[in-house]
Amino acid sequence: MAQPIFIPLEMVANGKPPYPPVLALGFRPFYLLAAAWLVFAMPMWLLIYGHGLISESHLLGPIWHAHEMLWGFTSAVIVGFLFTAVSNWTNRPTPRGWPLLFIASLWLAARILLLTPWSEIGALVETLFFVAAAIGIAQPLFRSGNRRNYFFVGLLLIFALLSAAHHYSLLTDVVWFTARQIEFLMLTVVLLIITVITGRIMPMFTANAIQGAPVHKRSWLDRSAVVATLAMGLSLIFLPETISKWIAVAAALIHLFRWWGWAPHWTLRKPIVWILHGSYLWMPIGFLLYAIPGSWSPMASLLATHALTVGLIAGLCIGMMTRTARGHTGRPLQASKAEVTAYILTMAAAMIRVLLPMIWPEWYRLLTSLSGLLLTIAFAIYLVKFFPWLMQPRADRKPG
Structure with missing residues (x-):
């Protein structure tokens, strides 16, 4: 049987986990990132709204604002909450340590790239973030047989699908749904x-x-x-x-x-x-x-x-x-x-x-x-x- 890729807190040397406290549970990095991002992104939006500040991203003006508040800020809080709650619901570890750092880094990299001329890469990284987050809660849920909460895995995958669709609608002339x-x-x-x-x-x-x-x-x-x-x-x-x-x-x-x-x-x-x-x-x-x-x-x-x-x-x-x-x-x-x-x-x-x-x-x-x-x-x-x-x-x- 395959072993879990996430290290339970009990599997540590001398009772101390082999990573910093901020990586001990999902709410820690994601709540900090969410708060920091809102403190940055809201004034940025006010500059765009009030003074016409323009970036080189394919996300411009109010579309960038809407995207960053939903797929950026809100998603960080939801993922941080789910990583913490699923660990409680299943009594099994969700991503922590270096896997958690990797997933949080995907979120942060997407936020930065979506402000730059490399925003198309940011779109891909953002979609990968949601897939990684879905995998992060899927493993403990499926291993514990916690069927009541399986649908959260599907919802995070829907986040990924809608993220890809939002970027696709802005980057191509093919429009099934508007942004x-x-x-x-x-x-x-x-x-x-x-x-x-x-x-x-x-x-x-x-x-x-x-x-x-x-x-x-x-x-x-x-x-x-x-x-x-x-x-x-x-x-x-x-x-x-x-x-x-x-x-x-x-x-x-x-x-x-x-x-x-x-x-x-x-x-x-x-x-x-x-x-x-x-x-x-x-x-x-x-x-x-x-x-x-x-x-x-x-x-x-x-x-x-x-x-x-x-x-x-x-x-x-x-x-x-x-x-x-x-x-x-x-x-x-x-x-x-x-x-x-x-x-x-x-x-x-x-x-x-x-x-x-x-x-x-x-x-x-x-x-x-x-x-x-x-x-x-x-x-x-x-x-x-x-x-x-x-x-x-x-x-x-x-x-x-």
């Missing part, structure tokens, strides 16, 4: 992952943190939310507006009902929990904004997308990145003032980016820049706070 349609397909897959994961963790986190909270987990509602999310995403691409708008309304109501069942109003004194609930609320808000006809508000669709990307995705990322990093570095699950500040800045960035332009559309450019600045500061706070912890062994001296 914008592929971006929305990628966003839909990310929303599916969020829908599944939040259904597992939100009731548990809330019940564990707040004694007596009336948390309700309904399996039928979780399944309905998955179907509604997929239907909403696909309908906005393939169905007439008159149909897709009603699907978006139905999806928003399902997610809103689901969210309320998790007792969000009980979490206000627990910032490390309320950030997750506050972020999830942007899912139904975004879906409702998609339901607004373009004839009523030409900006509604764009604002809806940013409700999902800034409010939902960035909010959940900052929440899970702090919680996971605290828990897996042996520290209490209690947000500090720095983390609470990052949470507030992220939610403020979403409100400024999504809600205020509906009131003052003439200030749209200024509000967009202010939102991007606040989001950059939020993740810079994370980087400063957690960089030392993620580079050092666990505080309780346990492996991981």
Whole structure:
């Protein structure tokens, strides 16, 4: 039988792993890379947006911004989370040590190359990254027979396929789907992952943190939310507006009902929990904004997308990145003032980016820049706070 290619933490000399602490588990390098990349890429986008800065990549302007927020920042957080979670689910090692360094290096190389004249090579490297990440979770899942989570392997391979398709649509004259349609397909897959994961963790986190909270987990509602999310995403691409708008309304109501069942109003004194609930609320808000006809508000669709990307995705990322990093570095699950500040800045960035332009559309450019600045500061706070912890062994001296 073939031996696993990833070294379990127990298979080390003198009880010390043969690699630095930052390579002990997937969340460590990928959370640092994700935060650092947002701190770099968001100001870069504001320079492109405000001053017309142009790179020599085939990804230009808003297309580069969308690509780097979905296939760059968001994918790093998802892969870091999955490498950590799959290890817990299966009690088997995911990539760590030098294999983890190799996979993280693929991600970083793609980010750099996609800013240069060698961006076509970056497209290939990015696709290889997703394939390597899929292999990284496939081995422990398949060896342990954890069938419940096999689909995550397929979703990472879909990331690879959509990455290749996005680049192909921009590099060739052959267009099956436009770049914008592929971006929305990628966003839909990310929303599916969020829908599944939040259904597992939100009731548990809330019940564990707040004694007596009336948390309700309904399996039928979780399944309905998955179907509604997929239907909403696909309908906005393939169905007439008159149909897709009603699907978006139905999806928003399902997610809103689901969210309320998790007792969000009980979490206000627990910032490390309320950030997750506050972020999830942007899912139904975004879906409702998609339901607004373009004839009523030409900006509604764009604002809806940013409700999902800034409010939902960035909010959940900052929440899970702090919680996971605290828990897996042996520290209490209690947000500090720095983390609470990052949470507030992220939610403020979403409100400024999504809600205020509906009131003052003439200030749209200024509000967009202010939102991007606040989001950059939020993740810079994370980087400063957690960089030392993620580079050092666990505080309780346990492996991981």
